Amino acid sequence: DVQLVESGGGSVQAGGSLTLSCAISGYGYEEYCLGWFRQAPGEERDGVAARYVPGQMSYYVDSVKGRFTVSVDKAKNMMYLQMNRLKPEDTAMYYCAADSRHHCRSFYVGAPNENDFADWGQGTQVTV
Secondary structure (H helix, E strand, O other): OOEEEEEOOEEOOOOOOEEEEEEEEOOOOOOEEEEEEEEOOOOOEEEEEEEEEOOOOEEEOHHHOOOEEEEEEHHHOEEEEEEOOOOHHHOEEEEEEEEOOOOOHHHHOOOOOHHHOOEEOOOEEEEO
16 A cells, blocks of 8 residues: 655744654655645645656746755655745645656646645654
């Protein structure tokens, strides 16, 4: 079974940094898209960043460009989200997700679509 498990959330002051981790197991595809999404209370879940595996292509929504960095360590089956210069509006539950079919296309065209992602973690809370 596919499992994604997030960790690394917490409380941080505005301007601070956090690194989220996503441990991936049971995912047998050679090419896939890994994404980070977030959901604030009362809001819809929105895409944040994505990384196509294998390769170096990363995608970010405008609100986090220049502040967040997504990376993947395929050997360790881990994805990370380095978040710098955090703002109160970054407060949300953060989820990692995996998609084997759409090649990060929704992120590529600037309209992240959570429906493209079939497998999800349970989330980790970030409070700024």
